[in-house]
Amino acid sequence: MWHRLLCIFIIFFTLAGEAIAVEPPIRIGVLSHRGSEATLKMWSPTADYLTQAVHGRQFEIVPLDFDEVNPSVESGAVDFVLVNPGIYVNLEVRYRVSRIATLNNLVGEVASNVFGGVIFTRKDRDDLASLENLKGRRFLAVDETSLGGFQMAWRQLQDVGLSPYEDVKLSFAGIHDDVVMAVLNGDVDAGTVRTDILERMASSGTIDLTDFKIINPRFEPHFYFNLSTRLYPEWPFSKVQHTPNELAQRVAVALLNMPHDHVAAQAGNYAGWTVPLDYQPVHDIFKALALPPYEAIARFTLMDAIRKYWYWLLGGLVFILFMAFMTTWVVRLNRELKRAQLHLEQRHELILNSVADGIYGVDLQGNSTFVNRAMEQITGWKAEDLIGKNQHDILHHTHADGTPHPRHECPVYATYRDNVPRFVDDDVFWKRDGNCFPVEYTSTPLRDEHEGVVGSVVVFRDISERKQAEEEARQHQMDLAHVARLSTMGEMASGIAHEINQPLTAIATNAHACIRMLEAGGAQNERIADVVEKIGSQAERAGEIIRQLRQFVRKEQPQLSAVNLNELIDEVVTLLKPEARRADVRIELDLEQEISTVLAQHIQIDQVILNLARNAIEAMEDMTEGDRVLTITTRQGGKNAVIVTVADTGPGLSEEVREQVFNPFVTTKPSGMGLGLSISQGIIDAHKGRLYVDSNPGEGAVFRFMLPVTEEKADEQ
Ligand code: ADP
Secondary structure (H helix, E strand, C coil): CHHHHHHHHHHHHHHHHHHHHCCCEEEEEECCCCCCHHHHHHHHHHHHHHHHCCCCCCCEEEECCCHHHHHHHHHHHHEEEEECCHHHHHHHHHHEEEEEEEEEEEEEEEEECEEEEEEECCCCCCCCCCCCHCCCCCCEEEECCCHHHHHHHHHHHCCCCCCCECCCEEEECCCCCHHHHHHHCCCEEEEEEEEEEEHHHHHHCCCHHHCCCCCCCCCCCCCCCCCCCCCCCCCEECCCCCCCCHHHHHHHHHHHCCCCCCCCHHHHEEEEEEEECCCEEEEEEEEHHCCCCCCCCCCCHHHHHHHHHHHHHHHHHHHHHHHHHHHHHHHHHHHHHHHHHHHHHHHHHHHHCCCCCEEEEEEEEEEEEEEEEHHHHHHHCCCHHHHHHHHCHHHEEECCCCCEHHHCCCCHHHHHHHHCEEEEEEEEEEEECCCEEEEEEEEEEEEECCCCCCEEEEEEECCHHHHHHHHHHHHHHHHHHHHHHHHHHHHHHHHHHHHHHHHHHHHHHHHHHHHHHHHHCCCCHHHHHHHHHHHHHHHHHHHHHHHHHHHHHHHCCCCEEEHHHHHHHHHHHHHHHHHHHHCCCEEEEEECCCCCCCCCCHHHHHHHHHHHHHHHHHHHHHCCCCCCEEEEEEEEECCCEEECCCEEEECCCCCEEEECCCCCCCCCCCCCCHHHHHHHHHHHHHHCEEEEEEECCCCCCCCEEEEEECHHHHHCC
């Protein structure tokens, strides 16, 4: 039995030993403010205690300087840390370190797990009764970073509205005892140290507590030292984040179980451990004093913000002012723009309404969008009758000859369809009263600001009066032409009479011969028939001349007809021949056989050719030498025109005459009227043709005119 128990023990310790050898030691980082050696001496017994108490794990102390604490915790180089409360709250915030026990500090015979600060002066300083009295006084503390030796007192001063940096003459002694001695010696007016310092110095006989007066004394239950500030928890023993909870729990239990007089506690000058206290008061003091880790949030007043971000604030202010200025400017600009727009619209309307021409707009649906006043006056339609309605159905539905005008042929709609402006001068618009009137209009594409077509604008005018004037002018021209023809005939009368006289004389002579042959009797029938035939042909010749004459002098019919210019020239030559013969002029015709017909008023074109030919004969009449030849030529001028040339071998036209030869009443002849060429040009223009001189001074005159061929002919060709 004993033998077996021994075996089990041996196996157990062997395994435990292997476990210790295999597992890495648990490292406890300890803030070392008195040097590594002192720290190891003080705390290694605690590590040994834990090695014994927590089976299977070995603990060791790692002394850490102030600067080493954060990196060691952050990198996980230690598993537990033992630091002062100030460092602890920073680790808690930054690295999520959590406390598992709080140190029970030992001062003499008294154990305490909380501590505070004491503010004191010499007993004889009656002028320093309260914290407020410290204003302007010399105040000595231990160190700027000392929680009990400065920061706790600072918070108390702050509570009564004093800043140690601004309201008192602050200095630091570095060591607690030096602060006490400086106050005692009267080097400063007051000082602060952590609690228990005064009592410790008194018990060692360095000072006498009765020489001092505590400022702002406070009394807390179960706290037996002089105290001027709130109480704060003692050093915590904490686990870093990576340390398993199970291990932390075992360590916590071991620490709490440590007897207050254990050798480890004695070595560390403490009285064991208590359950972890609440460290919120430490957080609170750092928040209140704006110390790390709360330096960024607390006490960040408006002034701080202004001081820190003044350039941003200034920039923002400038920006706001700039925006305010811009907004005002834009609002004013907007108002001015609106006013200008209104003004423009009024002017626009004024202009539209003061124009004598009718103006209206049409959208892409063919409906009227606006109309001006002139349009209302001309058509009789009111704006409300037209706007939004189909303009074609109202204004444009029927042609002048009564045939319907289909919508798809409407030039106004075609304008916005093909985006091409149009000028139309042979259309009619219908009035409200059912009558129509001739119009000429331009239809222009209406574009928006992106150059997209949104409709058409039509500017039109009633051309009734002009049409009437044109008609009157045409009539006048016709009358003039008629008079001119009669006068021409008057001039040609003797020649024509002579021309007719010849066949009449021949008829009379032949008739006498016939009578004689009949009286003589006999078988002369064949000869008689010959003579009668001659009589007939002479009568026909005379009849032809008279027929031409009658046709020429009659009042012309206004209608146009398809005319073959070759035939027409033949007829005119019949009338010209007597005059030409008398003037010793040879007429030569050079007529192209395959010319197109032209749409013309027969007699008017007769008159033009007769005028040109007679001018040529008259010009050559006075020549003493050279051939007198009048040449009339016809040519097809492309597919659209026929060209007639009347050329002579006369003296031609001087530069001066040539320039104004088509003006009325320009003549070089003693008995001339100077109307022939002017009337001729009027006639050719009315036929949409052109008459011009085509010779140079010093040459015989060449007059040329061209007439457009009839449309069917042009199409055929
Ligand atoms: P009129 O014959 O009554 O003078 P026209 O208008 O027919 O009037 O002619 C105007 C003028 O043009 C003529 O007086 C003449 O000087 C000139 N003229 C016309 N035709 C010819 C021509 N073939 N040769 C030279 N001069 C011409």
